[in-house]
Amino acid sequence: MSTNDCKTVQPYLSAYHDGELSAGQAATVAQHVEACESCASELRAFESLGSAFAQAPIPAKRDDLWQRIERELPTANEPVTLSRRFSVWIRESPYGAGLVSMAASILLLLGFGLWYGGNNKHEMAGNGGAMAMHGNDGHTHDDEMSAEHMAEFAGVMDDYLQKLPSDPDGAEQMLLTKYDGEKVDAEGAVKLVGYRPIVSGGLPEGYSLASTSVLKMPCCTCVKAVCKRNDGSTLVLFEHDDEETAWFGDRRQSMATCGDKDCCLVDLDSSIAATWKQGSRSVTAVGVRDQDEVAKLVTWLNKS
Template sequence: MSTNDCQTVQRHLSAYHDGELSAAQNEAIAKHVGYCSACAAELASFESLGSAFDQSPVLARPSDLWQRIERELPAPAEPVTLSRRPVMLSGRFVTWIRESPYGAGLVSMAASVLVLLGAGLWYGEERGGVKEMGSGGAMAMHSHDGEEAMSAEHMVEFAGVMNDYLQKLPSDPDAAEQMLLSKYNGETVDSDGAVKLVGYRPIISGGLPEGYSLASTSVLKMPCCTCVKAVCKRSDGSTLVLFEHDDEEAAWFGDRPSSMAMCGDKDCCLVDLDSSIAATWKQGSRSVTAVGVRDQEEVATLVNWLGNRVES
């Protein structure tokens, strides 16, 4: 494993430790850390830091906390009109809160309500803005959970379809392409047609490196997203396929071996496809997955070329 590979892995160790990477990236980093002592030591430092934080003591509440708060409260100015008088707790009420066993409970309950309200607002925004938590709200949440389960089921099926596609692609690329088009409502388009369907111009509309030609472009409605698929031909007639998509390719290739590497100026996830490899990298706000790539050098060629087209 080269120095560049270690640098790539170490940039992702924090996210790996926090469980924020895709399944393919997790597998690749776990495999690398298993035999690279330098990266394993770096990961251990994250784990030690997290353990030290978890074990750090919680500071006790000072016994004179309420006295300090009272001292900091501003005294009301006199005379003042009712409309300008600051909202103050009476001395008796402050004393009751401080000294009564019920007062401490009231403060604790109020803090809990505030926390729950904040969590509820965040959860509502995160789940699509659920406004009510009656029977309608419960039904909306149940529906969302069902959609997540359905998505996971579809992704398992999709990994199986992609496996069949990868088996057909080297020997009969036309049959492989027709299979995907039929399965996922594929529509053959030009660049302008793709813009109408996905909202952006395909990255390959800027051309391909020397030695490659564009055979076809289509839009597929896959379980993960609606993506643009470009079938490219090398000068020797062999096939290379580029997918441009919104997701980060979490489970396209099942449990096939994968690794992280630096290709050109991009961090790439490389997946072993037996006779070839697949590579996924971020290109602007989207991701590109190249299927049928020969080696890491060819990935770097594609990354550099397509990156320059986007920048220009």
């Protein structure tokens, strides 16, 4: 794997550290981390946090703890507040001292994480923002999609890709059913997602629009356009908020310039998938024949 895969690997680092990935996913992450100091540093941050929890002391309770607390409590004429009880417990209890020590360790590590994350964001922004993974609402993609959901989603997409060439109608119905899809026209899409589908401006010569629908996929609510070539074969365009290319699991990826866009190309055996930025959103084309066809689509959609 290359450094272009950082945006694919980083959402998996926490699950990798906790041993929650499959053997294949874990091997892929391990291989990338060995060659990428940035992701290795982030993984070490997870390891440091786990070590701090494991080493935090929990001393034994004093026999006279509660008697000492009782002596510190106010008289009957003075109200006993929860904050008063807690402050006495923190001061007198060995558990309280341990809690303060652990809290200090966590705050120290949290500060390191914020510093590292802030510097990492600036570094990625300096590289053209190619690795930013934020939706329109400002949340990171990792907030919205756990490693478990990502793996499930990749499995659904794999089934879809296997079915698409031989039974495109069945493949489309499968996604519509799985992700609460609704077939819409351009105006209907605007009401559901807040923007007009990019295909509403037309398609290149040799292509026609078969249907447009809105899907509530795990990554985001997106627009899916089913396009037909003159020979009857199917090409599908997904317009979505995230930049995630982990839709396709462990399939081989590469970066290329198509038209004037940097595209992530994914090998789908008999075809390819391509993802590129289009304005404030991303477009993923599935069932593309080759890089030349990607360039044709990119150039046309830039003009529409």
